[in-house]
Amino acid sequence: MGTKRIGLARFEALIEALKRDIKLGLGTGGLAGLHQQWNCNFGGVLAGEGQAISTLNVLTPGTVALNLSKQVEAIANQEDVATAAQAVEVMGGTGVLGVDVAIGTTGAPGQTPTVTQRISRLTGNISGAVVMGVGADMPLTGDETLILFTNNVFSNTGILSLTLNAGNELLSTSSEVWVSGDGTDILTRQTAPTTDDQIVVLTDTGDCTILAGSFIYLHAGSGNDQMAMKAVIRTSGGTVAVTYTN
Numbered sequence: 001m002g003t004k005r006i007g008l009a010r011f012e013a014l015i016e017a018l019k020r021d022i023k024l025g026l027g028t029g030g031l032a033g034l035h036q037q038w039n040c041n042f043g044g045v046l047a048g049e050g051q052a053i054s055t056l057n058v059l060t061p062g063t064v065a066l067n068l069s070k071q072v073e074a075i076a077n078q079e080d081v082a083t084a085a086q087a088v089e090v091m092g093g094t095g096v097l098g099v100d101v102a103i104g105t106t107g108a109p110g111q112t113p114t115v116t117q118r119i120s121r122l123t124g125n126i127s128g129a130v131v132m133g134v135g136a137d138m139p140l141t142g143d144e145t146l147i148l149f150t151n152n153v154f155s156n157t158g159i160l161s162l163t164l165n166a167g168n169e170l171l172s173t174s175s176e177v178w179v180s181g182d183g184t185d186i187l188t189r190q191t192a193p194t195t196d197d198q199i200v201v202l203t204d205t206g207d208c209t210i211l212a213g214s215f216i217y218l219h220a221g222s223g224n225d226q227m228a229m230k231a232v233i234r235t236s237g238g239t240v241a242v243t244y245t246n
Contacts, residue, residue, distance in 0.1 A: 062187040069232040073213030082119035116143040126158040149214040154204035174228035183236040197244035206238020
């Protein structure tokens with residue numbers, strides 16, 4: 001077989017294209033057996049039939065949930081905030097520029113980031129019981145947002161609570177949350193929220209780290225109080241339990 005030479009400029013262009021794919025974080029979708037649009041992978045047998053349909057189904061396999069977490073790990077770890085283009089690949093729609101939101105402290109917590117079509121990354125660590133403030137209302141059918149963790153460390157019997165808007169109470173029949181074992185890829189499905197729950201509570205055991213790529217995805221169904229939640233919380237150094245309150 002002969003050899004094929006490429007010019008330096010062509011080689012550099014290929015490297016830049018590869019960097020863009022890696023930074024986007026979704027370039028391995030085919031290898032992972034996932035739909036190109038990230039949010040179309042929920043719902044088990046309904047996956048890929050449309051994001052609104054699949055999100056309402058609670059039969060997502062744990063292996064799929066794990067792969068979805070690993071797909072967005074690159075976005076959680078990248079230097080810059082999530083781009084609008086990344087939001088489009090994750091959620092479809094128009095996509096808006098992402099933000100980094102500080103978890104804050106017990107005395108000065110941040111606000112739960114719930115702006116539709118945006119990828120928000122939580123920064124900082126959790127010491128003591130931090131209750132993040134009420135998020136913005138997502139009132140329209142199809143409103144959605146993705147919240148990413150970024151290797152956030154618990155200490156001092158840490159508890160992190162994320163408070164949704166009063167109009168965004170969780171939909172029990174469409175919410176799925178998985179947590180991992182300590183440093184493992186084995187996921188356990190948590191108990192679903194009940195009607196009227198709007199606060200998601202993450203309670204630490206062992207001063208663990210919530211690994212980058214762990215996520216909380218929210219999708220509004222028809223009207224108020226129809227918020228489906230899909231979440232994967234992967235940890236090392238300990239574990240977390242996910243509960244709810246209102």
